[in-house]
Amino acid sequence: MFDNEIHLSFMSKSQNEGFARMVASSFVSQLDPTIEELSDIRTAVSEAVTNAVIHGYDNKNGTIYMDCYCEGKTVTITIRDDGNGIDDVELAMQPFYTSKPNLDRSGMGFSVMEAFMDKISVESEPNVGTTVTMVKTIDSSGAYVKEKQDE
Numbered sequence: 001m002f003d004n005e006i007h008l009s010f011m012s013k014s015q016n017e018g019f020a021r022m023v024a025s026s027f028v029s030q031l032d033p034t035i036e037e038l039s040d041i042r043t044a045v046s047e048a049v050t051n052a053v054i055h056g057y058d059n060k061n062g063t064i065y066m067d068c069y070c071e072g073k074t075v076t077i078t079i080r081d082d083g084n085g086i087d088d089v090e091l092a093m094q095p096f097y098t099s100k101p102n103l104d105r106s107g108m109g110f111s112v113m114e115a116f117m118d119k120i121s122v123e124s125e126p127n128v129g130t131t132v133t134m135v136k137t138i139d140s141s142g143a144y145v146k147e148k149q150d151e
Contacts, residue, residue: 004027012081020046021042028041030070044136051130055083058084066079074136077134078131080131085124089122093114
């Protein structure tokens with residue numbers, strides 16, 4: 001049982017990436033995160049949604065699902081699509097790998113998610129879809145603020 005949860009679905013349009021980011025950060029706000037933690041979560045959600053739009057649905061209409069769960073000070077955010085799926089998840093998660101080099105993609109989406117979240121897992125099946133699960137524990141001790149003040 002979770003302390004709180006939300007479930008959201010939206011069209012796979014690039015303009016909805018900002019909406020998903022805003023919803024996730026609003027949901028996480030109940031855990032009293034630092035500005036840096038909120039920024040990390042917003043960035044990771046942006047990357048996951050952008051991947052679903054560009055790679056999952058090839059910029060065509062589809063549905064993206066976002067689920068957010070809080071348990072204690074830990075937030076779990078799942079971004080799922082019913083799109084193209086990934087043939088080789090391990091390869092796709094390598095820095096600088098992109099399946100769409102013609103679109104000037106950097107291939108850093110999963111690396112960014114891993115850098116900003118405590119844990120990330122990717123499940124995918126070709127022609128079925130992809131689920132990205134990201135976990136972050138919020139440290140409300142104010143350690144980040146204190147470190148900045150000490151500099």
